[in-house]
Each structure stands twice: as structure tokens, then as C-alpha cells.
Amino acid sequence: MIDIKPYHSSGSKKKQIMQMFDNIAKSYDTLNQSMSFGMHHIWRKKAIKKLNKNTKDILDIATGTGDFAITAAKYTNAQITGIDISKGMLKIAENKIHNKNLKERISLTLADSENLPFDDNQFDAITAGFGVRNFEDREKGLKEIYRVLKKEGMLIILEPSTPKYFPLKQMYNLYFNHITPFIGGIISKDKRAYSYLPESVEAFPTSKEFIMQLAEIGFTNSQYTSLTFGSVALYTAIK
Numbered sequence: 001m002i003d004i005k006p007y008h009s010s011g012s013k014k015k016q017i018m019q020m021f022d023n024i025a026k027s028y029d030t031l032n033q034s035m036s037f038g039m040h041h042i043w044r045k046k047a048i049k050k051l052n053k054n055t056k057d058i059l060d061i062a063t064g065t066g067d068f069a070i071t072a073a074k075y076t077n078a079q080i081t082g083i084d085i086s087k088g089m090l091k092i093a094e095n096k097i098h099n100k101n102l103k104e105r106i107s108l109t110l111a112d113s114e115n116l117p118f119d120d121n122q123f124d125a126i127t128a129g130f131g132v133r134n135f136e137d138r139e140k141g142l143k144e145i146y147r148v149l150k151k152e153g154m155l156i157i158l159e160p161s162t163p164k165y166f167p168l169k170q171m172y173n174l175y176f177n178h179i180t181p182f183i184g185g186i187i188s189k190d191k192r193a194y195s196y197l198p199e200s201v202e203a204f205p206t207s208k209e210f211i212m213q214l215a216e217i218g219f220t221n222s223q224y225t226s227l228t229f230g231s232v233a234l235y236t237a238i239k
């Protein structure tokens with residue numbers, strides 16, 4: 001498997017990911033909104049609606065600027081903990097949570113998904129939006145998620161993916177490989193961040209392979225739903 005890193009082929013991927021998200025934090029939300037044509041709200045809502053109504057606490061892994069945690073607060077009654085390795089992204093999340101009066105519902109912690117500062121079997125549910133692809137060691141990150149999830153708790157993952165069929169595949173490739181890096185580079189001033197994006201999506205396992213990896217870690221009932229013509233993958237799995 002090719003290990004795609006943001007800036008240099010040598011050195012720690014984690015450090016580079018941290019630096020990249022710190023660099024693009026201020027423009028992340030604007031670009032996310034425009035590049036997904038606002039669809040990311042629909043993807044997040046669909047994902048959160050998969051949760052059991054009795055979910056009391058949720059860990060949002062790779063929370064970034066907090067949108068998945070905020071959606072969870074809107075559609076559930078749960079307490080939410082968001083973690084991320086990028087201080088820059090968490091700062092934006094903190095401001096949004098404050099402005100939306102959600103401080104009582106969402107707490108944020110600077111932490112690494114590959115070494116979670118939580119007890120075994122602590123959370124009813126775990127969400128991870130567009131973050132797993134960026135882990136340095138995906139197996140380690142998923143094992144940590146499994147460890148802190150309660151028995152019968154649900155894991156929900158959103159990841160970008162590539163449509164499979166003509167003509168959407170070709171249109172998507174043009175958009176994602178050329179237009180997105182061009183616009184993203186200009187607005188975020190980090191050209192590499194938005195060419196890393198399609199490369200990292202390409203390097204991510206297929207839905208079948210990823211479901212196999214979840215099963216190897218111990219998850220059961222893993223399911224894959226294709227959203228918006230296959231441009232986003234929604235995974236659910238149970239511990």
C-alpha cells in the first residue's frame with residue numbers, strides 16, 4: 001500500500017497532517033462548503049440519523065472544525081467529546097461551539113486517535129468524519145476506537161470515495177483532481193493540501209477492503225452506504 005503524505009515522502013505523516021490542517025484551518029469551512037456544494041450537511045445528518053435514540057455519549061474522532069459534533073448535538077441528546085491533533089482546527093471548532101451555545105454539550109480535547117486518553121468501553125458511539133484516511137497508522141487508530149467504544153456501541157465513518165461509472169467517474173476525476181486543487185490552493189494558500197486530498201482518497205482501501213479491516217479488528221455488522229453517486233462512503237459497524 002502506498003503511504004501518501006502531505007509534504008514529504010520521508011518523516012512522520014502525523015506531524016505533516018497536523019501542520020497541513022493548522023495551515024488550512026481558517027479556510028477549511030469555506031472550502032468544505034463550496035467544494036461539496038453544501039452536501040456535507042446532508043452526509044453528516046444521514047450519518048448521525050443511524051445512531052440509536054438512547055445514545056448518551058459520543059466521541060467524535062478527528063473533529064476538526066467541529067461540524068460532525070455540532071450535527072450530533074442537533075439531532076441527538078448525547079454529550080459529545082471531540083478530539084483532534086490540530087490546534088488550529090480545534091480553535092475554529094471552539095469558536096463555533098461557543099457561538100452556537102453548545103459548550104454544555106460538546107467538549108474538545110487535543111488528542112491523537114492512535115493513542116486515545118480514554119478508558120476502555122467508555123463511549124456509546126464514535127463518529128469520524130473524513131479523518132480516518134489521514135491516520136498515520138490506520139490499524140492502530142481503529143483499534144483504539146474499538147477499545148474505547150462500549151460493547152454494542154456503534155462506529156460511524158464518513159470518507160470521500162470515487163464514483164465508479166461513466167460519466168460521473170470522469171466528471172468527478174476532473175473536478176477532484178484539477179478544479180479542487182486549483183481553487184483550494186488559491187483560497188487556502190496551501191496548494192499541496194488540496195492535491196494531497198485526491199491522492200489520499202485514491203490510496204484509501206475499497207469499501208470491501210475497509211469492511212474487511214473493520215472485521216479483523218473485531219467490529220461486526222459492518223455496512224457500507226454510497227452517498228451522492230459514490231462520492232462519499234458511509235460506514236457503520238458495531239463492537
Ligand SMILES: C[S@@+](CC[C@H](N)C(=O)[O-])C[C@H]1O[C@@H](n2cnc3c(N)ncnc32)[C@H](O)[C@@H]1O
Pocket residue numbers: 017018021032061062063064065066067068083084085086089111112113114128129130131134135136141
Ligand atoms: C478533513 S478533516 C475532517 C474534520 C471534520 N471531522 C469534518 O468532518 O469536517 C480531518 C481531520 O482529521 C484530523 N486528524 C488526522 N489524523 C488524526 C489523528 N491521528 N488523531 C486525531 N485527529 C486526526 C486532522 O487534524 C483534521 O482536523
